[in-house]
Structure formats: structure tokens, C-alpha cells
Amino acid sequence: MRIKLLIIDDDLVSLLIAKKYFTVSGFEEIAEELLIFNKPIDGLKLLFAAEKSHEVFQYWILLDINMPKISGWDFLNRVERLNLENDVKVIMVTSSISEEDKNRAASFSSVFGYISKPLDKRKCTKIKQIILKLENS
Numbered sequence: 001m002r003i004k005l006l007i008i009d010d011d012l013v014s015l016l017i018a019k020k021y022f023t024v025s026g027f028e029e030i031a032e033e034l035l036i037f038n039k040p041i042d043g044l045k046l047l048f049a050a051e052k053s054h055e056v057f058q059y060w061i062l063l064d065i066n067m068p069k070i071s072g073w074d075f076l077n078r079v080e081r082l083n084l085e086n087d088v089k090v091i092m093v094t095s096s097i098s099e100e101d102k103n104r105a106a107s108f109s110s111v112f113g114y115i116s117k118p119l120d121k122r123k124c125t126k127i128k129q130i131i132l133k134l135e136n137s
Helices: 012-024 040-053 072-080 099-106 121-135
Strands: 003-008 033-037 058-063 088-094 111-116
Touching: 003 012, 003 040, 003 121, 012 033, 012 121, 033 040, 040 058, 040 072, 058 072, 058 121, 072 088, 088 099, 088 121, 099 111, 111 121
Parallel strands: 003 033, 003 058, 058 088, 088 111
Antiparallel strands: none
């Protein structure tokens, strides 16, 4: 399966750090393309277009929770209504360490992990391992 890795976060510094770590750690081992969005609506537009075009990709999304206009929760609710249920997998990457947020994330069928910020090389390796394990099972 061809994989696109999307990072969605309103914080530009977090996006730059994530891009750097994934580029240095060799994201191309797991994904054909790395896409960065600082507005969740842009990530949703890509998924809406994918749903209409019937593209054959697995979308792995690293998603922040606390964002203006469209929160991570709003994003997840919209994604779960798409006809891409088996093609979208999400790992929450957030500054929230709240047990309530962890439990809420786990209630979404598309969420396969919860990682706390800031990202570092070890956490990027963990994300790659989650993706590889699920893609190879």
C-alpha cells in the first residue's frame, strides 16, 4: 500500500521540528510523501479530494488536538464520516497529557497512537514503528 504521511498542527515551530526529524530519520522508508499543514481544513480538503477520486493511498495523519477553528476532535469527527475508514489512520501528537484527552482519542476508530510533544528522534522512531507494525500486519 502506498502511504502519505500528513502532519497537521497550527504551530509552525512544531511543524518545522516534525519535518526536520522525519526527514532526518528517513520518512521515505514508510511513506511516499510527507505533507505539512498548519490549517486542518487543508488536510480535510486533501482527504475530501481523495474520497472523490478513489485514490489508493493509506493516509497516516499526525494530528494536534488544540488548534483554532477546527480542533483535532473536530477533524477526527469529520474524517470518520468520510468513506475512507480503512484508508485513514491517525496518531495524536499533542502537548496535552490529560487522561481525558487520551481516553477520548482512544474512542475514535481511526486513532492508533497518542504521542506527547515535543517530538524528538526517539518519538519519531516510535511513530515509524507503529506505522510499520500496522501496515505489515
